Amino acid sequence: MFKAQKQINKKSNLLTLVMLCCAAYFLLPLIWLFITTTKDTTGIYSSFGLWFTKVNHLVANVKEVFSLDDGLYLHWMVNTTIYAVVGATGAALIATAAGYGFSKYDFGLKKPLFAVVLGSVMIPMTALAIPTFLVFSKIHLVNTRWAIILPSLISPIGVYLMRVYSDTAVSQNLLEAARIDGLGELRIFFSISLRLLMPGFITVVLLSIVSIWNNYFLPLIMLNSPDLQPLTVGLSGWAQSSIAGGGGGDSSIQAAVITGSAISLIPLIIIFLILQRFWENGLSAGSNKE
Amino acid sequence: MAKRSRHGKAGLLFVAPFMVVFVLTLVVPLVYSGYLSFFRNRLVGGISFVGTKNYIQAFHDHAFWSGLERVVGFFFIQVPFMLAAALIFALVIDSGKLRFPKLIRILIFIPYAVPAVIAAIMWGYLYGPNFGLLAQISRYLHTPSIHFLNGWMTLPSIANIVTWEYVGYNMIIMYAALKSFSTDLYEAASMDGANGFQLAWHIKIPQLRPAIFLCLIFSVIGSFQLFTEPYQMTPLSPAVLNNSFTPNIYAYDEAFVSQNINYAATISFMLGFAVLIAASFVGLVSRQSRKRAVNV
């Protein structure tokens, strides 16, 4: 290796220390959250936030999370999973097809259509939530799973990423060769191109999963039945119940709110850790073009 | 790039599913809320056509404008800070001077996996003025405890939560871009004796422009539709986080508290329009600055 390159790559302890401090800032709230899962509601206030109390309430808290309101929490988990998996896979498939279409084919209206897609990246989805609610209540989709899944099928940024990704990942020559072999366009897409597009596809899936998992405003309006709600709306409801007033109410479920929040983070964090490299792969394509 | 061919039509087929969903979940609601915004539905007297009255009302509505001003202010304060942090983190991790770069990268990125609702619940506890973690720490250090959710501090405190959630995401976008650059330039530059800082400033950042632009566009949209964090934290700071704290909260409140669905549609419509203008503006500025960069 060149001498200069080595110099650049010399590890710096100071820089590492500074960055570890920064990382601590990002980690600290989560550490607090997971430590607090071992406390009961009084313990949340009466003990130091970053250390344990004498009695470990973790098991009791977890039990309460899954038994409160007849086990609604499990419903919420299943719902969030359904919304995330169906919505994200659907969104990624639709976006991949569209991006691929824009990249590999030339058709009338292509330019204006793509301009519309690009423009719609800028449409604020939550500002659309109330209008969407009004339309969906007209066509009786409110308070059904479709009310969440349908709007999440659309990922303009996914189309954009997949178009850029298709430009390099699938070569025109390959397509021509496949056509000469007599394969139809759909067949080519599903049996050849899709495999080549997989890393980008997974990136779009990840992006969509996060945004669906995160979604709050839309399900807050769309879903009235607690057993249709995702984790975000359910937990926020519990959090509100744990502090609200007016006759009845139960502030002691604060420990369950904390524990439920912590549990709900685990799957997503695991997905993040396992699929880490896909973020970089897919996003690097998108962030180099305009 | 593809030539127009007999296969061209198949392209439409691939694009069609997206367009169908696009129309159903974006175009139709927009048109419908546009339509609704010309009506008014009163508790007594029912629905009537009011022409542009809702818009005139919105133009004079202090609550709407103060919310809009707040998110614009939020954008100008929080976003530069967040993107600068993301950029620095990305550059530092990319510089190769760090021990455990992978670990640090994932630690910074992980908050992105935390839904805004949970982030708000969590930070709500941390911020608690009497018994929150931060108050505990300042009591331990014998420093006056800060009222994070009181008066003007509320907005920066919420900005901190949003920053905490999204720095990692923006960092990953920039880092991904950095990784994809050819290292030839770096090597040449370092042969010329450029240090890490010079390398970042003169070679990496200019190349990062498109990535930063992407982050900026996302941030515009994110700032303007701020809802979850302040809404979730309302009980902690009810005087500040009121029903018109952000335009989205105001629209929700108008729809389901004040029962003015049509006015809520008007506000949503105007908010969407404001975002489009802002995003186009960001696009324009970035294009201008790129041209200038090229000319220089």
Place this chain on the structure above:
Amino acid sequence: MKIRGQKKKIIGAFLATSLVCVGFGLQPASAASSASATTSVSASAIAKAMNTPTTLTYWTWVPGLNKEIALFEKRYPKIKVNAINVGQGGPHYQKLRVGATSGKGLPDLAQIEFQYVPAFTQIGLLANIAPYVSKTFKSKFEAWTISQVSGPKGAIYGVPQDTGPMGMLYRADIFTKYGIAVPKTWDDFAAAAAKLHAADPTVYLANFGPNEADVATSFGWQAGSRPFKSLGNNAYKINVDDPAAQKIAKYWADLVSAGTVSTDPAWNNDWFAGFDKGKYATWLTGAWGPLFLAGQAKDTAGLWRAAPLPQWSAGASVSGNRGGSSTAVIKGTKNPIAAATFAEFLNSDPVSTPLLSQAPQLLFPASSAALHAPAFINAKVAFFGGQQANKVFVAINKTVAKDFAWSPFTDQVYQELQNDVGTAITGKTDVLAALATEQTNILKYAVDQGFTVSK
């Protein structure tokens, strides 16, 4: 209390409701006409309904109703009741409005606080259950609670469940420690606040939450403020800034300016913790208050006592009410008879209803029988150091001024109260000006919504 009086107005309201329904694709329920449908349905119709397999969804935030529901289901095995907590207060009502807007995802029954009964009657969400309830229905509950759920022409829009006569919960230990006598008048209270805070700057006699519009309203109730009066035909007299309201606002603004009461936002974790840690020495609240303290301020169990509210003139005994709920039947339910029967059973059955005032609910019952049962009145409450706290509140209950009426847009009123007056008091700006602003804004809202208003 008459919320609405005249026939014309009812027809108008009904037309309005059906227009709303048509406009948003809501099917107007057939049993909808809120007008004069008070003729009781036949016993055979009731028997048939109670034998029709039905699952009733009931939105309530009262915890642990399983025992009561089990008793009901034992009596009527064909009817299943599913109690769901969709949120408390605001979020609960917003969900009901979302449901009313879309016509989907509504429950069969819902908990509705008294102050929201007119609001949800106005949008036609609540069914008139007068035809379905028992003949002795009205005699089963405290008379003033019946007036809170009654409409014109004998219509009944809910079954009273619990009430919240305002009293003062106080920390006997803190009072003793600093030599503070239980304040009998508001002047005493102000003096005690100053004395206590001077003695220990970390302790406040009371907290004035900028978001507690309902408390402010209850203080006004006690002081004689009558902000709303229905004149029938969608016409209202609106005086949220009447002299009594001004007196209240001024009183608390002065305490806040003097710094002798705290102004922490109420109903959040930190505020709860404040009780547990002895930051607040009193809580001026409704009779359901002890539940919250018992849950959240466990560490201070036994140290609390209950007393009547301080009075505006020495020797008087007047109180207001804060909160309190009814169980309402939602229009459009498939089995309104079963729903109404459940609502009545839950809140008046001799076996089931006394459970409401035990843990974990600890409600203060609206049922006269439950309220005056010796076991309830004489219970010695450990949290209150063995004091017969219920007895105190039962006595206060008799002193609640009865003629207080609500507007048909309580959420809006609370919001204005909070935004204008609450902010002015905690921000130490001109509170009377804020009260005037509130009045202007509410008048404007009412006119915009099509009501006829006068001062």
